[in-house]
Structures are given as structure tokens and as C-alpha cells.
Amino acid sequence: MTLFILLLFAVVGVGAGLIGGLLGISGGLITVPSLLFIFTYLDFPKGYVMHLAIGTSLASMVINSLSSTMAHHQRDGVIWKLVRALLPGLVLGSVLGAFIARELTSNTLQYVFGAFVILLGIYMLLSHPKQTRNSPQLPPGPIVTILGFIIATLSNILGLGGGSMVVPAMLAFRVRMRRAIGTSAATGLIITTMGAISYLYFGYG
Numbered sequence: 001m002t003l004f005i006l007l008l009f010a011v012v013g014v015g016a017g018l019i020g021g022l023l024g025i026s027g028g029l030i031t032v033p034s035l036l037f038i039f040t041y042l043d044f045p046k047g048y049v050m051h052l053a054i055g056t057s058l059a060s061m062v063i064n065s066l067s068s069t070m071a072h073h074q075r076d077g078v079i080w081k082l083v084r085a086l087l088p089g090l091v092l093g094s095v096l097g098a099f100i101a102r103e104l105t106s107n108t109l110q111y112v113f114g115a116f117v118i119l120l121g122i123y124m125l126l127s128h129p130k131q132t133r134n135s136p137q138l139p140p141g142p143i144v145t146i147l148g149f150i151i152a153t154l155s156n157i158l159g160l161g162g163g164s165m166v167v168p169a170m171l172a173f174r175v176r177m178r179r180a181i182g183t184s185a186a187t188g189l190i191i192t193t194m195g196a197i198s199y200l201y202f203g204y205g
Contacts, residue, residue, distance in 0.1 A: 008038055017064050027064055028160035031057040032113060048203075050106035050113075054159030055199030058192045061161050065189035069182075077182025079175065083190075085141050089148030090162075090190045096149075097156025098198030104157075113158050120164055137174050148187070156195040161188035 012034040016027030035053035044052055072078050101109060138144065147169060155162040163184040170180030 005038065005042070008034075012038075013060065016061070027061050028054075028057045028155075028158065029117065029164065031060060032159040036110070047106055050109040051101060051199070051203060054101060054109065054156075055196065055203060057159040058156070058161075058199060059196035061188065061192040062196060065161060065185055065192050068185040069189050072182030072185050075178075075182070077179050078186045079179055079183045080186070082138060082144065082170075082175075082183055083186045085138075085144040086148035086151075086187055087190065089145040089150075090152040090187060091194055093149040093152025093154075094156050094191055094194035095198045097153040098195055098202050100153070101157045101199070102202045109157070116154075116158055123168070139173070151187075152191050152194075155191050156198065159195075160191075162191040163188050 012031055015034075016030040019027050019030055032053050035056055036050060039049050039052055040046075069078065104112070139147075151162050151165045151169070154160075154165065163181075166184040166187050167180050170183055171177065175183065
């Protein structure tokens with residue numbers, strides 16, 4: 001592997017780490033398309049190149065999610081009660097998302113990823129979340145679990161840590177931005193860890 005490729009990996013890692021830690025959104029928005037480009041350049045099998053990019057993205061984000069979670073926890077920026085409520089859905093959704101991705105072609109995964117990024121960009125341009133001093137208004141536990149399941153499933157199909165969906169959901173629950181980002185980091189740790197293990201298992205052989 002050439003020095004140029006190693007430098008590319010380093011740049012991608014730094015960019016994803018900064019985005020994930022600062023904004024609480026998934027570093028996968030950076031790593032997945034970057035790894036797809038690099039793996040294609042390295043002539044990885046075309047039928048699996050997107051699967052490899054997604055699985056590698058999830059695995060690489062585990063470390064970033066862990067360090068980010070620890071940093072936010074030290075500043076009381078994680079709502080652990082909400083993370084525990086999301087946990088069952090996050091675990092089941094992560095496994096299902098990896099299984100669904102295995103059944104899709106590499107080209108289909110690329111189209112799905114591209115469509116999601118476009119929709120996310122439109123949402124961010126049009127939405128104007130209002131900050132509030134009120135206490136968070138969280139839905140009942142079963143609804144939170146279902147929400148976690150949906151987010152984790154989509155995140156593992158796309159190779160994202162879930163932050164791009166968790167943060168807007170937290171803001172809709174009137175969670176302050178700082179704690180929304182911290183909680184997103186904690187849920188991202190669960191999603192990326194379970195997702196990386198699931199991709200490893202389903203892709204074995």
C-alpha cells in the first residue's frame with residue numbers, strides 16, 4: 001500500500017473524527033464515500049465494494065464514538081436514561097440493517113446512500129430547530145424503542161453512526177443541542193459496534 005493511500009486514510013479519519021465529535025452527526029457521511037473512492041481505486045471487487053466501505057466505516061467509527069461519548073459524559077452531555085430506552089431497538093436494528101445490506105447489490109447501496117444524503121441536506125436547509133429551556137418531552141418507552149430500531153436499521157444499511165438522525169430526533173424532543181449531541185454519540189457507539197460485528201458476521205467467507 002502506497003504512502004499516498006495511507007495519507008488518504010489518515011485525512012479521511014481526521015475529517016470524520018472532527019465532524020462526528022464536533023457536530024454529533026455521523027462520520028460515515030465522510031468515510032463511506034471516501035472509502036468507496038479509495039477501494040474502487042485499489043480495484044476491490046466491484047460487487048462488494050460498497051459493502052466493504054460501509055462495514056469498514058462502521059468499524060472505524062467505534063473508536064471515535066467511544067472517545068466522543070466519554071468526552072460528552074464528563075461534561076454531563078449524555079442522557080443515559082434515553083440511551084437505555086433506545087438500547088433494545090438499536091441492537092436489533094443494527095443486526096437487521098446489516099442483514100438487509102447484505103441482500104442488496106453494491107450499486108443499490110450507492111443509490112440509497114446518495115438519496116439519503118440529498119434528503120438530509122434538504123432537511124437541514126429547511127429546518128430551523130428552536131432552542132428551549134423547557135425540560136425534554138420524551139415519548140413513552142415503547143415509542144423510543146421503535147425509534148431506535150428504525151434509526152439503527154437505516155444507519156447500518158447506510159454505514160452511518162446514526163447521529164444524522166438521532167440529533168434531529170433529540171431536538172424534536174426539546175433536548176438541548178449540547179445534550180442531543182452527547183446522547184447521539186452514545187447511541188452511535190452502540191450502532192457502530194453492533195453494525196461492525198454484524199457486517200463481519202454476515203460478510204464472512
